[in-house]
Amino acid sequence: MVLIVLALISGLAFLKYGFEVLFRVRLKNEFARYQMPGIRTFVGTMEVLGGLAVLLGLAIAPLGAFGAAGLTLLMVLGLSVRIRIRDTPRLMVPAAALACLNAVLVVLFLNS
Incomplete structure (x- = not known):
């Protein structure tokens, strides 16, 4: 039950946020602020694919593990960018929590 709830939270969150990264002007501006506008499409795509992998992992566990591992890495790297640009801790919490x-x-x- 815990696996299902956490996978739904992560998978749906990354689907939503990944599409926002790909299509929202506000997120385009955020990547410019990170001084990394060229990787926005890649990051958004990886978030969508990772979210899908986590959701599909409920049926195919190795796929879920792979997707969750990729999203963990993505969030750790995102956290390092926020540290590099000296964002406030409040802005770092979502990336840390999702990692x-x-x-x-x-x-x-x-283990499933």
């Missing part, structure tokens, strides 16, 4: 959530999902998928 932890997906790290837990990797373990849960591997």
Whole structure:
């Protein structure tokens, strides 16, 4: 049950946010602020694919573990960018929380 709830939270969150990264002007401006506008499309695509992998992982556990591991890495890298540009801790919390959530999902998928 825990796996299902956490996978739904992560998968749906990354689907939503990935599409926002791809199509919202506000997120385009955020990537410019990060001084990394060229990777916005890649990051958005990886978030959508990772979210799908986590959701499909409920049926195919290795796929879920792979997707969650990729999202963990993506969030750790995103957190490092926020540290580099000296964002406030409040702005770092979502990336840190999602990194932890997906790290837990990797373990849960591997043990399911």
